Amino acid sequence: MANNTNLGAAKAAKNDEFYTQYADIQKEVNAYLEYNPDTFRDKTVLLPCDDPEWSNFTRFFAQNFERLGLKRLISTSFAVESKKYKDYEPTLFETGSPWFDADKTRIKGKIFELTRDTNGSGRIDIDDLEWHYLEGDGDFRSPEVCALRDQSDIIVTNPPFSLFREFMLWLIKSKKQFLIIGNQNAITYREFFPLVKSDLCWLGVTGFGSDMVFGVPDGVEVDIKDKLKAEKMGYVGNFTRLGNSCWFTNIDHGRRHTPLSLMTMKDNIRYGKHKELKENGYRKYSNYDALDIPAIDAIPSDYDGIMGVPLTFLDKYCPEQFEIIWRTGDIDWAEKECYFFTPPAAADAERYKKQDRTWRVQNPYFINQNGIPETCYFRILIRKKQ
Ligand SMILES: C[S@@+](CC[C@H](N)C(=O)[O-])C[C@H]1O[C@@H](n2cnc3c(N)ncnc32)[C@H](O)[C@@H]1O
Secondary structure, X not given: OOOOOOHHHHHXXXXXXXXXXXXXXXXXXXXXXXXXXXOOOOOEEEEOOOOOOOOHHHHHHHHOHHHHOOOEEEEEEOOHHHOOOOXXXXXXXXXXXXXXXXXXXXXXXXXXXXXXXXXXXXXXXXHHOEEEEOOOOOOOOOHHHHHHHHHOXXXXXXXXXXXXXXXXXXXXXXXXXXXXXXXXXXXXXXXXXXXXXXXXXXXXXXXXXXOEEEEOOOXXXXXXXXHHHHHHOOOOOOEEEEOOEEEEEXXXXXXXXXXXXXXXXXXXXXXXXXXXXXXXXOOEOOOEOOEEOOOHHHOEOOOOOXXXXXXXXXXXXXXXXXXXXXXXXXXXXXXXXOOOEOOOOHHHHHHHHHHXXXXXXXXXXXXXXXXXXXXXXXXXXXXXXX
């Protein structure tokens, strides 16, 4: 990629142009294979929102085509004129190809396919990729790419961050298996959370709290702290760490079937490390009929009712051990659908708002001994499976 001095444009584009590291893809995919060596066997894998000339997704799946036992690999890329980040020059791969077309190179998407040994090397690998221009610009929402989605078995990508919600809807509609990268907060989106609740989507093996490092194009401004962290991890140059990134999937892996080892309520209060539990014991919210659990390691083994836990619980969630019932955050949702939500009387709500300007009726809270609300902000509501 050529140098780009237009930092303003680069900044606007930066949320969509983060390139995944080969090692991160390898680590994630290998974990599914450990659990089930046939996860990808005889499958068609689609990599939308990709660009084989830059992307490690295509590189990884093409290089491992035979090991994974793939039937077909399809990778599509988005036309440079349709991207927000337009600093692009065609690679030698494209210009040196008999299919290169100077009129199409900037406005058409491309499709790369791998199905067979085209060069007679005796193996199917990246050198056997065949490509052509798409009719349109390669937008994942275009009829062409939707048709490819419908032909595929597994969709794998790091979608553009600015279109994450739309991408999720596109994915859900397909009812296909998927393995995608996103921001951990996405799991609470209205489009997404019902899937998590129904155990139709979960965190991948690289869950919360993993420091994923991404490549960025020239000129893109990144947070200096994240850049320095990436450097510390050995990535020097056009790289940045994105602390809240993780993988989401509906493909099974072993880590999610490992139950948490838990203590009883009594032992948590006596031996646990959480000061608020030692001082107040476990407390029930005023507006949700549920017990607050301030940390994952304080989830008691002997409570059968509903418990409110921090979002990080999802990283440890074992569907055989717990069911997910709700998430806090939306008042209209809570009022309509949450049977254990009871808002305070209007006069109390007015008073709480005056006492604490950040107080919101939909956030779980307690009233302390001084009559002041103490808010827990966000919680996932869970219950132990019998
Ligand atoms: C976060 S990057 C990830 C790139 C690559 N998959 C990787 O991880 O290395 C998302 C890519 O999607 C492209 N993109 C943006 N909008 C798109 C759209 N509507 N359809 C398809 N791709 C899009 C961006 O230009 C960018 O290259």
